[in-house]
Amino acid sequence: AGQLSGGEQQMLALARALLQQPDVLLIDELSMGLAPVIVEAILPVLRQVAAERGTSVILVEQHVHLALGIADRAIVLVKGRIHLEDRASALTADLGRLEAAYMGE
Structure with a gap:
C-alpha cells in the first residue's frame, strides 16, 4: 500500500471494510483525496452494495450535496x-x- 496514492489508499480501505460485511460502516470524509468524478461514481455503488448486504452507513462528508444524493x-x-x-x-x-x-x- 506504500506505493498507492492517497485516493487509491482511500478506495482500498473502503473495499477492505466492505469485504468484512459489517452491520454498520462509518465513513469519514470519503471525498478526501479522491477526484470529484470518482466520488460521484463511488457513492451510488456504495449505497447499492450497502443495501444489498443490509449494511447501515454513517457518512461524514463535507460535500453535502453529494452525501444528500445517496442519503x-x-x-x-x-x-x-x-x-x-x-x-x-x-x-x-x-x-x-x-x-x-x-x-x-
Whole structure:
C-alpha cells in the first residue's frame, strides 16, 4: 500500500471494510483525496452494495450535496449536538434550512 496514492489508499480501505460485511460502516470524509468524478461514481455503488448486504452507513462528508444524493437521512451537528435532522430529500428541497443550520442559525 506504500506505493498507492492517497485516493487509491482511500478506495482500498473502503473495499477492505466492505469485504468484512459489517452491520454498520462509518465513513469519514470519503471525498478526501479522491477526484470529484470518482466520488460521484463511488457513492451510488456504495449505497447499492450497502443495501444489498443490509449494511447501515454513517457518512461524514463535507460535500453535502453529494452525501444528500445517496442519503436517507441527514443530521447537522453543531458543537457535538444535533442542530438539524430530517430526511435527505426534505433538506435537498429546502437548502435554505440546511444552510441556516450550517451557519448556526
